Amino acid sequence: MSNIYQPDLMTITKIIQEAPGIKTFHLKFQDENVASNFSFQTGQFGEYSAFGAGESTFCIASSPTRPDHIECCFREVGKVTTALANLTEGDTIGFRGPYGNTFPLDDWRGKNLIFIGGGIALPPLRSVIWNCLDLREQDGRFGHISIVYGARSVQDLVYKREIEEWNQMENVTMVKTVDPGGETDDWDGHIGFVPHVLENDFKPDPENTVAIVCGPPIMIKFTFEALERLGFKQEQMVTTLENRMKCGLGKCGRCNIGSTYVCIDGPVFTATELAALPQEF
Amino acid sequence: MKTATLNKSDLGKCIDLLVQADLRVIAPRLQPRLDEDGPDAIDVLTFTEVDSGEGHQVGEGLLPLNGVKEFLFAKHEPLFAYEKRGKKIEIIPVHHEYPQTVIIGVRPCDAASIASLESVFSDANAGFEDPFFTERRSRTTFITYSCTAPDASCFCTSVNLSPDSAKGSDLHLTEIGDGRLHVEVISKAGEAVAKQLQDLLEGEGDQAAREKAGAEVSEKLTRIRDSAPIMDWLMDTANFDDEMWQRLGEKCIGCGACTFACPTCHCFDIVDENKGSKGYRVKFWDSCQFDHFTLHASGHNPRDWQYKRYRNRFNCKFKIYPEKFETPGCVGCGRCIRACPVNLDITEYMAEVAHKAANPSAMKADQDSE
Known part of the structure; x- marks a missing residue:
């Protein structure tokens, strides 16, 4: 009898403190059979457990083009994330997944891509950003890649070293911003909320372009509105939702928006799909 | 036969x-x-x-x-046991x-x-x-x-x-x-x-x-409602914001009694019950009527008012079950009506919907004049 609720065990091989209260884990499966049979696609998520505290839902923050290990990135907010944050390198966690649908990379061939994220919402985008950068490197399948990322303050930016790496890349436009008051003396990015900077400073051309947005629901809403004013159509806008989940298997009844279960039918949705749902997310 | x-x-x-x-x-x-x-x-x-x-x-x-639900879907059951040994974990099937x-x-x-x-x-x-x-x-x-x-x-x-x-x-x-x-x-x-x-x-x-x-x-039977128009009415997302939800749902106190009494309610939670280095991961009945049920880590809550939580319950019975799972969400047992401490009545919603479905223009005029 196979138990869908039983996680596989993973070792934390590396911990990175990304920002205050935010950590990245590098994870490797302890069982070699599980490791060799595991695969995922960008956009998918998992249930990560700290034994004794329970499970939390995070996206897989690394790219499937870099299969050496998987990564997750989380903020310490509740019981489980605090227990996870208290673990050290070499410790064991549980993982169930991958679950959910994926970013539609095949639909994006030949197109320019703009990734737009806020705060702790960069991890899901970071998976698909590296996925697209690596695939473009291989066969040039995507056009120009832009990244618009903001956080409350400079210290709250996650993946700071990778933001610099993307900034240095010739065929990537990196637009970084912090909320007013969150800047430091040597801050060289924008100051302002992500949707505002996107619309008034960056002003992307919608022609042959897809915008991939991730952030809290209010940011998704304002960013979609800004994109529409810039001339983007709903089918050019994609997002990933982070509804509360327990099972990830379409059974526990928590993540649904109407009859759409985010864990099974999502987490990736186009703006067209979201507009057709009851507005409750 | x-x-x-x-x-x-x-x-x-x-x-x-x-x-x-x-x-x-x-x-x-x-x-x-x-x-x-x-x-x-x-x-x-x-x-x-x-x-x-x-x-x-x-x-x-x-x-x-x-009801018979608890003999198939246990109120509380261990999914597996675990034991911590230093940096290692052993998972023990139950x-x-x-x-x-x-x-x-x-x-x-x-x-x-x-x-x-x-x-x-x-x-x-x-x-x-x-x-x-x-x-x-x-x-x-x-x-x-x-x-x-x-x-x-x-x-x-x-x-x-x-x-x-x-x-x-x-x-x-x-x-x-x-x-x-x-x-x-x-x-x-x-x-x-x-x-x-x-x-x-x-x-x-x-x-x-x-x-x-x-x-x-x-x-x-004396409680007779017309459930035929309900699903179509719920499928129209414009009706998701109908004034009825707030008006009828206002008195709900979110106790969850209806969901625990209901033979088709299936929501559950998964938690660890731990003692020292050992514990069980446990699945147990939960309720979509509880305020933290859909609460995000950020503090955002998609169902931030009680009437929205009851709206979800009604939608689950008459739209989500038939649409997604292709089975009935409500079997008319009446347990939720008997169990409710504030006399919230699912058949009152059914009657409202049937009435609104039968008189769409009148209802719309009412709302426009409000």
């Missing part, structure tokens, strides 16, 4: 025979609730495991308080018993709910099978019993069922007068159980008497 008759007075003997056949038998009995020995003890009709036919209440009363079980005296509404739960927990739902549910389901046989005395909260005939429906049944019993029961073998599992009872079964049933009895009881 094979039929027979059975003396109602032999129901206790039926239970004895099933117990003697080494089956686990669940039957309705009067069980004390609250303080078992104290002055507040009250006897409540409850499905419980029995070791003989003594004191059984099959066919008596109306609905056992607990040994659950899945005895061959017969539940006798199941009312038609409860029996109809089994297919609904199955549509959520079986692998027909997204390819993920909850083995705890399906193992129990595959070893459980349902002996159903047509209702004789529906109460004012019953509304099965408003959701395409009837007090004598055999949906979800394996072996179906209907009173046909003179202390006789009409017995119908509905499934293979029911046939196996009928074999155990063959010494008590006689000749052939009386189909005409059975149908007459069923029709007479259907006439007794």
Whole structure:
């Protein structure tokens, strides 16, 4: 009898403190059979457990083009994330997944891509950003890649070293911003909320372009509105939702928006799909 | 379909025979609730495991308080155990018993709910099978019993069922007068159980008497609603923001009683119950009526008002179940109406929707003038 609720065990091989209260884990499966049979696609998520505290839902923050290990990135907010944050390198966690649908990379061939994220919402985008950068490197399948990322303050930016790496890349436009008051003396990015900077400073051309947005629901809403004013159509806008989940298997009844279960039918949705749902997310 | 008759007075003997056949038998009995020995003890009709036919209440009363849900989808059950050893974790499977079980005296509404739960927990739902549910389901046989005395909260005939429906049944019993029961073998599992009872079964049933009895009881239902237009009305996302949700849902206190009483509610939580270095990961009943149910880590809550949580419950019954799981979400048992401490009434929503669906322009004019 196979138990869908039983996680596989993973070792934390590396911990990175990304920002205050935010950590990245590098994870490797302890069982070699599980490791060799595991695969995922960008956009998918998992249930990560700290034994004794329970499970939390995070996206897989690394790219499937870099299969050496998987990564997750989380903020310490509740019981489980605090227990996870208290673990050290070499410790064991549980993982169930991958679950959910994926970013539609095949639909994006030949197109320019703009990734737009806020705060702790960069991890899901970071998976698909590296996925697209690596695939473009291989066969040039995507056009120009832009990244618009903001956080409350400079210290709250996650993946700071990778933001610099993307900034240095010739065929990537990196637009970084912090909320007013969150800047430091040597801050060289924008100051302002992500949707505002996107619309008034960056002003992307919608022609042959897809915008991939991730952030809290209010940011998704304002960013979609800004994109529409810039001339983007709903089918050019994609997002990933982070509804509360327990099972990830379409059974526990928590993540649904109407009859759409985010864990099974999502987490990736186009703006067209979201507009057709009851507005409750 | 094979039929027979059975003396109602032999129901206790039926239970004895099933117990003697080494089956686990669940039957309705009067069980004390609250303080078992104290002055507040009250006897409540409850499905419980029995070791003989003594004191059984099959066919008596109306609905056992607990329904059959908890015998398939446990209120609380360990999924596995774990033990921490330094930096390592060992996962230890838990040994659950899945005895061959017969539940006798199941009312038609409860029996109809089994297919609904199955549509959520079986692998027909997204390819993920909850083995705890399906193992129990595959070893459980349902002996159903047509209702004789529906109460004012019953509304099965408003959701395409009837007090004598055999949906979800394996072996179906209907009173046909003179202390006789009409017995119908509905499934293979029911046939196996009928074999155990063959010494008590006689000749052939009386189909005409059975149908007459069923029709007479259907006439007794007083709570009649038109559920036919509900799904289409809910499918129109404009109605998601209808004024009705807030108006009717305002008095809901979010206690969750309706969801725990409901035979089709399937929501659950998963937590770790830990002691020292050992513990269990446990799955247990949860409720979409609780305010933290959908609360995000960020503090954002998609269902931030109680009326939205009840709106979700109503949508789950009349849209999500039929649309996503293709099974009925409401079987009209009336438990949520009886259990509600503030008299929130699901059939009041049904009546409102039917009225709004029948008078769309009038309703719209009302809202425009507000």
